[in-house]
Amino acid sequence: MSDIYDLVKRYPWLPSLKTYYSDIALKNPLDFISEIFSSNKSEELESRVLNLFNDAFNKIEHLSEYELDEINIYVYLILRILLYIINDKILSNRIANIYSKTTYNELNKENEYNLYYIYQDLNLKVIYEEQPFVYKKFVVKEQKEIFKTNFKISFLDYLKLASNLKDEYRKLVNNALLQGYVYIKPENINRLLQEHVRKKLLIQNNEVSSDFEKFKERLFEIHEFKKLYTTITKIWESKKEEFEYSIDITFKEGKDYSGILPPCIKEILSKAQEGQNLVHTERLFILWFLNSLKYPEDKIINVFSTLPDFDREKTAYQVKYAMKKGYTPYSCKSLKSYNLCFANEYKDPICLEGYYSRMQDEQKFISHPLKYIEVKEYRDSKKLKKTKNQSQDQK
Numbered sequence: 569m570s571d572i573y574d575l576v577k578r579y580p581w582l583p584s585l586k587t588y589y590s591d592i593a594l595k596n597p598l599d600f601i602s603e604i605f606s607s608n609k610s611e612e613l614e615s616r617v618l619n620l621f622n623d624a625f626n627k628i629e630h631l632s633e634y635e636l637d638e639i640n641i642y643v644y645l646i647l648r649i650l651l652y653i654i655n656d657k658i659l660s661n662r663i664a665n666i667y668s669k670t671t672y673n674e675l676n677k678e679n680e681y682n683l684y685y686i687y688q689d690l691n692l693k694v695i696y697e698e699q700p701f702v703y704k705k706f707v708v709k710e711q712k713e714i715f716k717t718n719f720k721i722s723f724l725d726y727l728k729l730a731s732n733l734k735d736e737y738r739k740l741v742n743n744a745l746l747q748g749y750v751y752i753k754p755e756n757i758n759r760l761l762q763e764h765v766r767k768k769l770l771i772q773n774n775e776v777s778s779d780f781e782k783f784k785e786r787l788f789e790i791h792e793f794k795k796l797y798t799t800i801t802k803i804w805e806s807k808k809e810e811f812e813y814s815i816d817i818t819f820k821e822g823k824d825y826s827g828i829l830p831p832c833i834k835e836i837l838s839k840a841q842e843g844q845n846l847v848h849t850e851r852l853f854i855l856w857f858l859n860s861l862k863y864p865e866d867k868i869i870n871v872f873s874t875l876p877d878f879d880r881e882k883t884a885y886q887v888k889y890a891m892k893k894g895y896t897p898y899s900c901k902s903l904k905s906y907n908l909c910f911a912n913e914y915k916d917p918i919c920l921e922g923y924y925s926r927m928q929d930e931q932k933f934i935s936h937p938l939k940y941i942e943v944k945e946y947r948d949s950k951k952l953k954k955t956k957n958q959s960q961d962q963k
């Protein structure tokens with residue numbers, strides 16, 4: 569079993585940081601930064617923080633460097649301060665995703681003793697049972713699959729941790745609940761902790777305090793810190809556009825679909841682009857939708873690459889499978905029932921007013937997002953033709 573000091577070095581977001589490294593954790597941020605940047609650890613720290621940002625800028629899925637030493641604690645604390653003062657939602661999401669994903673991988677390498685300690689430290693009501701408990705059995709075509717675990721977590725803690733993850737299979741009713749405890753494999757608790765760590769690094773708008781500018785000014789008096797901040801923000805400025813348009817909608821040479829997508833798709837793509845989590849139905853919908861537009865496999869996979877739990881291998885398998893099966897994307901009716909229709913929020917005239925069908929001589933409502941594309945494309949081409957005619961008339 570690892571020493572608690574080591575666990576805190578590996579996971580600086582643990583509450584024990586305040587107890588075992590109180591000299592660091594309880595310090596005023598300005599004093600902490602001033603001291604650390606004038607120490608002999610400064611160079612190493614700067615290089616690690618910069619590497620971390622570069623991994624995020626280069627869209628690498630896991631941190632290329634994650635040393636489990638005391639500097640790792642400083643990296644985490646500096647990271648939080650930097651994200652706070654940079655105050656950029658896309659960048660925070662990107663960093664939070666890559667950092668929390670690395671945390672998840674590290675947690676999965678821990679033995680059960682260490683995991684138990686980590687859960688206790690987070691004040692989670694987790695119980696370890698000596699004998700593994702069988703909580704699910706599947707029998708498909710004479711193949712038996714048995715799910716067992718030594719861990720159970722109080723349903724209240726489970727709900728608290730899973731509140732942000734809205735997938736169907738995480739709902740309490742779809743889990744093995746017995747006498748107030750959910751039987752769960754440690755890797756599934758770790759996935760919930762990944763979300764916990766991700767949230768810790770995200771900057772909420774209301775978190776920016778009124779003396780933000782003053783705090784920033786004081787921080788910039790520390791030369792090394794300002795230098796690091798300037799380097800990071802300069803790279804970010806040059807990369808930002810790439811991130812804003814990272815979801816490339818063009819799937820045919822010379823054809824750009826970004827302007828003709830329905831609100832339901834735009835909303836999911838913008839969530840993915842910001843690195844937010846997508847629920848299962850959103851993932852399926854976007855996958856089936858892009859597939860029906862004959863979007864190339866690698867581009868569909870890349871749409872998912874910014875998600876907090878992205879796993880390239882698994883996604884590639886699911887994308888290939890969906891492409892083979894050729895599933896039809898959800899209709900507007902289904903999307904409305906899943907609360908995934910955003911016609912009102914986007915005030916979209918095609919979705920709200922429908923279109924005139926010449927064949928049926930009547931005004932019709934959009935019943936499918938693919939129909940939306942057809943109508944929008946038709947209207948845009950008419951508009952373009954009209955503009956061309958007008959400019960020729962003027963000549």
Ligand code: SF4
Nearest residue numbers: 830832900909910919
């Ligand atoms: S009306 Fe249909 S196409 Fe338009 S946003 Fe809603 S679900 Fe999407």
